[in-house]
Amino acid sequence: MPDASSDVTTSPYFRLEHEMLRDQLARFINEEVKPHGEKWEQEGKVPRETLKKMGDNGFLGIHYPEEFGGSELDTIATAVYAEELGKSTFGGFAITPLVHTDMSSVHILNAGSQEQKERFLPDVIAGNRIGAIGLTEPRAGSDLKGIGTKAKKVDGGWVVNGSKIFITNGVYGDFVCALVKTGDADEKPTRAATMLIIEKEFDGFSVAQKLNKQGWRCSDTAELVFEDCFVPDENVIGEPGRGFYAAMQNLQNERIVIGAMAMGEAQAAIDITLEWVKQRQAFGGVLWDKQTIRQRLAMQQAKVEAGRQLVYHAAWKVANGQDAVKDVSMLKALCGELVNEVLYDCVQFHGGSGYIEETPINRMFRDVRVQSIGGGATEVMLEEVAKRM
CATH class of the missing domain: 1.10.540.10 (Acyl-CoA dehydrogenase/oxidase, N-terminal domain)
Structure with missing residues (x-):
């Protein structure tokens, strides 16, 4: 470059x-x-x-x-x-x-x-091999300390038993970086987990089901099951017992990309809606002539621009080696909620057309609902902010 x-x-x-x-x-x-x-x-x-x-x-x-x-x-x-x-x-x-x-x-x-x-x-x-991340389980979501999938040490590797759910790329991907419990019950949860690379061809690794979702329909989402699945020692990421810290290390990056993706979606929705209201005829003129619609779209544009700048600032801090946990938690909470707010208005301004599944704005409305959940629910993110206030 x-x-x-x-x-x-x-x-x-x-x-x-x-x-x-x-x-x-x-x-x-x-x-x-x-x-x-x-x-x-x-x-x-x-x-x-x-x-x-x-x-x-x-x-x-x-x-x-x-x-x-x-x-x-x-x-x-x-x-x-x-x-x-x-x-x-x-x-x-x-x-x-x-x-x-x-x-x-x-x-x-x-x-x-x-x-x-x-x-x-x-x-x-x-792009020859596609990866998935295996953190969430049926009984462990935002609280990773509650994972139940276990790996027992054996000669030359580990035997894994358990399941993961809501795994993007889990059906058609080639491997999953999975967080598994490797410590004793009385050991600190943060010292009892290990990250493993579990490859699709390993015996005992299966896709239990492909999940049908409200949105994100062209992404494959799976429930994965491990039944006496042998994973060799060379597929342990980092040190055994340090997997929880490995998962935490990347959450800042993960939340930045989710926030950035949400602001991209919000901007696209505003652009689509702006084009619609400028040509949609109603009450002797176009919808853009209505002050309420103009001003609500203008306010949403202002909010999206503010969200984008928060994303860029947090990314800049990370790129320069600065502590950005508070900034990243704020942007994840803000952007996840904001994109849903923007899409609500955009569907509203499309009227009946916004309720038809074949329209892009309706598809986007379905898709963005998960943005306030995945990668750290809004409530969890706000608690992280509150701790640092």
Whole structure:
């Protein structure tokens, strides 16, 4: 990437490579995603060839090291990436690569051995192998200390028994970075969990069911079951007993990308609705002529811009090695709620058309409901903020 220190960009947070990435992603989404997204919604998956094309274009290795085929960009680039994926208007498409690049495989990057990085990351970045993250269980969601999936140490590895639920990329992905309990019952929960790379071909690993969701319909979501599933020692990420800390380490990055994706969705919804109200005839004029509609859309635009700037600021702090836990918790809570508020208004301004499933605004309304839940529910995030006030 060229040095952009003297170039004028659209924000003080951006360099030329961030602007170039945004343009490249927007072009790819217009050409490779929007024309096919409705078909993917019906099929319930994003085609592997599309993910492979993303790899070919360098989109799956934005913050990964160059030695494995990545671009080695910063957290701000990751936020731009997530925001543009959100603008695709297909939340199920957007979350599929985001889980792969920023919630699953990133654990191998952060804590994996050199051998693991060499074995997995080139294929991850190329789109040849797709990853999932296995944290949530039927009885453990935001509270990861409550996980019940267990791994028993045996000669040469671990035997895993238990299940994971709501796992994006769980049906069609190739491996899952799963948090499992490896300590005794009386051991501190934070010292009793280990992160394992469980590959789809391992005996005892099965997809119990593909889950039918309200939204994100072109992303595959699974319940996974492990029955005496043997995982070799070389698939332990980091140190045994340190998995809880590995999971916590990446939550800041995960929440930044979810917030950025939400603001991309909100901006796309406003753009679609603005076009609609400027041509929709009602009461002798167009809806845009009605002061209430103009002003409500203007206020939503102001809020979205504020949300975006909070995302960029948090990403900038992370990129510069600063503590951003409070900022990230605020943006996750704010953006998750805001995107739902924006879509409510956008459906309202579409009238009856906004209630028809074939319309993009209705699809987006379904998709964004999960944004205040996944990656840390709003209530959990606000408690994190409150602790630091």
